[in-house]
Amino acid sequence: MIVLGRIVAPFGVQGWVHLHPFGDDPASWRRMSRWWLGSDPEGDDWRPLDLLGLKPHGDGWVAGFYGIADRVGAESLKGLYLGAPREDLPRPDEGEYYWADLIGLAVVNEQGETLGRVDSLIETGANDVLVVMDGEQKRLLPFIDQVVKSVDAAAGCIHVDWGSDW
Template sequence: MNAQAERHEAGDHVVLGKLTSPYGVKGWLKVYSYTSPMDGILDYGEWVVRQGDVLSRYRLVQGRRHGKGLVAQLEGCGTREAAEALAGAEILLPKSALPSLPRGDYYWYELEGLTVVTREGQVLGRVQYLFETGANDVLVVRGDPLGEPAAIDDRERLLPFLPDEVIVAVDREAGRMTVDWDPTF
């Protein structure tokens, strides 16, 4: 394969998707995309593929929608065996390659780890991850009463990501998100 193996911090990257399984006999792979829209992952001509601790760069030769998913061909991956070797690997992109967003918009990875505080100053916990529903995105916030800062309890809360309704303010530099939320809910 023509991939360049690298070692550097995975923290410099964001996960865009996953190579799930081979597709056909010519080295194509099925792709599970975390981007929205789904085929937005195909806009990036070079992918960093993570297998364990090893990061390798691959040029995207071509990709397309296939049924309800995506398939892609990577440079140097021309056989089913080569595709099988990549199955299960994550697709990463350097954070520096992501397009700038308008003020008030955020990539999910920028919200993960923020401390969530009510308007009244009660710490609910930290954003663990987000997920998409049909209506709106949802924050999963987990409390840690022994953490720093200490949360009011160890509950896991699901908060709708509704700017100007539930989400009052996001201060990434301070690592804090202020919410209008009843802690008993």
């Protein structure tokens, strides 16, 4: 299961919810008629819900599901993660990646030094940030073109312009 975001709050009185997407293209999720909700991203309690609608609202997104018709139903979804099996996901465009595809990749700088492996990502207002762990050492690398030179998921490696002493 690939985690796409989280439900943060009810929206209105007709069962819709506010979403916090973990990525920058939730509009593409409209192509998935069925979404999966679960309380633990690593757990096995995922349950399917059919998508009624998805639309931008302010600087965020709201979604509705068949069978969730009122605020009480929407409140019961608060805090749940939303995801989908990999085979149901839209293919990312060239140069785009699902966060789940980056977790665990080795990070190697231009001098050939391994800086560690991607442990997680952080979403910030400006750009996403790779959390790279090398034992107990943590590095935070901005996921921007000036730093990330290439991603080779098949080879399990991200090449970066980043010094080992930074």
